[in-house]
Amino acid sequence: MKMDRQAQFRAREVLIFQIAEQLLLENGEAGMTLDALAAELDLAKGTLYKHFQSKDELYMLLIIRNERMLLAMIQDIEKSFPEHLAFFMLHHLHHPERTALFHQIEERLSTTAQGIQQLFSELYKIRRQRLRIIIRMTESYLLDINSSMTTRDYLASIWSLTYGAAVILNSSFYQRYLGSRDTLRVAYIEQALAMPKQLEQVSSS
Numbered sequence: 683m684k685m686d687r688q689a690q691f692r693a694r695e696v697l698i699f700q701i702a703e704q705l706l707l708e709n710g711e712a713g714m715t716l717d718a719l720a721a722e723l724d725l726a727k728g729t730l731y732k733h734f735q736s737k738d739e740l741y742m743l744l745i746i747r748n749e750r751m752l753l754a755m756i757q758d759i760e761k762s763f764p765e766h767l768a769f770f771m772l773h774h775l776h777h778p779e780r781t782a783l784f785h786q787i788e789e790r791l792s793t794t795a796q797g798i799q800q801l802f803s804e805l806y807k808i809r810r811q812r813l814r815i816i817i818r819m820t821e822s823y824l825l826d827i828n829s830s831m832t833t834r835d836y837l838a839s840i841w842s843l844t845y846g847a848a849v850i851l852n853s854s855f856y857q858r859y860l861g862s863r864d865t866l867r868v869a870y871i872e873q874a875l876a877m878p879k880q881l882e883q884v885s886s887s
Contacts, residue, residue: 778848829878
């Protein structure tokens with residue numbers, strides 16, 4: 683019976699996080715209230731507090747959940763570097779509102795929130811673990827294609843391109859000028875893959 687209660691607790695937590703992220707992405711921070719979340723889940727508000735203590739803590743748990751997803755993706759050793767790059771970028775570009783909003787929330791909480799330092803430590807631990815894998819993978823790829831681009835420069839360029847693309851795809855103004863979002867996503871991925879090769883072409887010309 684005890685295990686059944688634990689399983690129910692975990693299943694409820696998964697559902698809470700799914701619905702919370704959905705409400706956050708649909709309504710933004712201002713529209714994602716704990717009252718709305720409780721109503722959507724048909725749960726007492728007090729039940730929510732068994733899973734987190736504040737809305738800031740909930741936001742951090744959602745960001746950590748997303749970071750764990752990214753770590754799981756990069757641990758697939760069957761994929762090549764270009765495949766990993768495409769999966770990473772599409773994770774962000776298929777849900778640009780999540781990428782933009784999570785980044786904004788994380789930066790705000792890092793300077794204003796109280797009592798969630800342990801969650802930031804957990805987030806950074808997962809992120810460092812992912813970065814160690816990515817750095818090794820990127821170093822190997824750049825050697826394989828004989829690029830003189832540094833790992834730092836390439837990874838920084840990939841993230842700048844990805845985050846900038848997410849912001850544009852999420853823009854209420856620029857969306858009307860973008861045309862097919864699918865072809866634009868592909869173009870961003872191709873641009874990211876071409877960067878270290880373009881550097882060699884410029885250097886040799």
